[in-house]
Amino acid sequence: MEAINILLVDDQHLVREGIKSLLALRPGLHVVAEASDGRQALSCLDSHPVDVVLLDIRMPVMSGLEVLESLGESSRAVNVLVLTTFDEHELVLDCLRLGARGYLRKDVTLDALVKAIHTVARGEHWVQPAITERVASAWPEYPASDSVHTPLSAIETQVLQLVAAGYSNEEIARATHKSVGTVRNQVSSILGKLNVRDRTRAVLKAMDMGLLY
Structure with missing residues (x-):
């Protein structure tokens, strides 16, 4: 299994320490850099090889959404997994529109977080099921239980x-x-x-x- 290098971005020091300690329990996951705001995160990306960015949304100086916007404008290919306490449907959609590959709440289990990191590191998408259901309920034309009536080609x-x-x-x-x-x-x-x-x-x-x- 190839190692996954992670940039951990959160404005709360204790949160970063907690997440880093938990990830250290799983082989192949390495937090190679930390940042307390979006501006620091972009600087870290310039100086560290990173496979996945664990990104908080609401931070001082530069928010997670602003980081996503900056990455999109620069056309820099970065696998971003949003990890936050907020799950408002518009915020989820904004992050996905701006290029995030995954979205999780901080109350997620370690197993789910590790699975999401591996999924996003492969360039695939991962959104916490509870969040997709919450977003789905916001639009009558998009019930979460719907199936595709006609299969996609x-x-x-x-x-x-x-x-x-x-x-x-x-x-x-x-x-x-x-x-x-x-x-x-x-x-x-x-x-x-x-x-x-x-x-x-x-x-x-x-x-x-x-x-x-």
Whole structure:
């Protein structure tokens, strides 16, 4: 098993110490750097090889959302797992829109946290089931128990994976050697089959249904 290097970002020293101590109990997980705010986190990314960023949201100087925005603007490929006490549905969606690969509350078990870290380190997505249910309940058109009425095709699944990775229609078109119009139609078909109204909700529902790996 390859070691996973982790950047731990939280403004509370005791929280960082606690998380670091727990992760030290599991082989292959190494906290290689710590930061108490978003600005420090970005600086750490410049000086440490990091596989996963465990990122708090509400911090002084620079928030977790601002870190995600900065990473998106710089096109830096970083696997971010949000670990916070807040689970408001709009905040979850904002983080996913901005490129976070996972979202957990701090009351999660160590086993679930370790599993999420490994999942995100592989470039996959992980959202705590209780959170997906909470977000789902915010929109009548997106009940968490829904299934896909019409299965996604292989190319639609590929397109959905690229959407989840944050690719635009133009980038997906280049990656799949299709026209932008074709990709736009495929995305529309995916939204229809998943019964959602935008790309972020499609990704969230697909994760909830186990369609993204």
